[in-house]
Amino acid sequence: MKPFVDDRLDALRGPALRLPYNARSLAALENNPRCTLRALLDVSGSDKAAIAAHIGYPAPFGQSAFAFARGNAFESVVKDNGCAELLRVLRETLELTLPEVAYLDLNDVGGAGDNHTRHEHTARLLLQAARGTGDGTLFDHPLLHLKVGGQDAFLEPDLVAFRIDGRFYVVEIKSFPIIDGQADPAQVRAATTQACAYIIALRALLAQNGISPEAVSDTIVLVAPKDFTNRPTAAFVDARKQVAALTRQLARLERISDLVDLLPEGLTFDLDFDKDRRPRRPAEELAAAVEQVPATYRPDCLNHCEMAFYCRERARAEASLDVLGPAVREQLGGIDTATMALGLARGQLTPTVDQSDMAAALRHAARLRDELTGAYGGAA
Template identity: 65%
Template sequence: MLDLPISQVGYHDLDEVSGVSSPSVRHRETARKLVAAVNGEGDGLLYDHPLLRLEVGGQPVFLEPDLVAFKFGDKLHVVEIKSFPVVDGQADPALVKSATTQACAYILALRSMLAAHGVHPEIVSDRIILVGPKNFTNRPTGAFVDAQNQVKNLARQLERIERVSSQLDLLPDGITFDLDKDERGRPRRPQSELLKALELVPAAYRPDCLNHCEMAFFCRSRARACRSLDVLGPVVTEPLGGIDTTSMALGLAHKRLEPSQEQVEIAAALRHAAWLRAELTSPRSTSAGGAQ
């Protein structure tokens, strides 16, 4: 895929460094190996289990890409290896988007690490290499995915994230999510008590949360309970900006609610859509369609 002859493919596994697997040691070794490769001093072109670090909300977070590939004299590429199939050159768009977002974090972390060692961050390509099974087989296939816009968007979002300490100040006094584990690591805290604590914190749910968050099912149940439009995803919520629930959307569509000044155009579109639906599903419309 990178047009490298077999003779040039060198491999380094950074999962352990001389038998040591601590994050700080692996991160230092990752930086050393990749900086050497960029400077033409290394013999590797594939770096497995590299450990990167990214600052999120003022806190350092370790990240581990599947692979970093280096084309001599050109670019470093982040490689994402996924289990979802690529059928006839196409994969599930939602899964591709999730994988791309994940890779964008690796790109930013890799650029930050190299910049700290005097390497221009643009040496890291904003095209990721996505690898997956071909047509439900064990044979891998891959393709470049252009993530330039997503990288820029994620960088802006990270810049706007408040520090964790300021977010903690917004939590109710005395709240904790500690499981109170015993000496064997078994939680002792009652489940009802933990659920009560979780319900005190607003949940922001999106359908793609199911791909990467263990709390997704909990947040989805809360979103459904309050009839949040978030359960329908951005395809629905973005055009309906300012309308948060299905109750509000239906109320505006059927003229049971009066729109605010900001909702006038959206309300008109909803009412037109409701009228079209009523026309298409009415017995008269069905009979006319059958007569044709």
């Protein structure tokens, strides 16, 4: 019999097929760890994009065909001929000593290629390498596995893992450029966070077989186009903090029953699809259900969550300071809304004891602003 929590999560999703976790949805856990709505939608396997669209806030995500083609073309450049270009970059750019290299494509299982078969194949070859009984150095297309909130998540990275000096390293191949040794920090962070999921999954595989997690490095090798060419270059990225943060979030999902216990009786995000996958559930009813779950909007949700336009609108309607980002939120500790901040600044609200210092600072800022706008207004 299924445990109560699984039944409750199934009821949240409705009869639709569960959407599995992938590296991107796992990475989002680290991006907004406090968000209950995201945690519940993901762990129940609900279709966030379909929910957002049905309640009037379609997701802005989706790679353009051009970006997709460019990404695939660059990956081919790096991986063709047994990862010859990758080897060049590892040796020349990163100055790694990889004298003899055995390339293994772990996609190549022959016959049935279901996730379990492919994962077993990956596990067998990586474990042989870790124990020094196999001959692989470069492992292309490993299929990794994690339990997330009690659910199987197969991570199908386009990545290569390589082994040097007894340690595995995860390689992330991305098509955004590294120009003069610098790349867009937001894109590097997103790539690193995804790679963290692979590191954690690889460590879990080794740990289940009595091998220390230290056998997997938490330094990632980022491979991307150099300057404005299609020629690959590479850089090491330290992912220690992100690995630790994502590990904490995964542990939190193991305690998902704590969140489920707080949900109103009968709450569901079921879209009630018809046979053509058109939602039959009234949009207002679904919106009312979603609204019952706390969401912790931050501006960078726009980069990683399908619910972002909905949550931004909701935070604005509540005059939440979340819309202004964590820096403002932290500065105005103890004050939850813009309405409250303005009321304190104008002396229209009486601060609590905890708010008194912040209220004095806000009144001071308001006075300065009035003086400045008055002065400039007078001069105009």
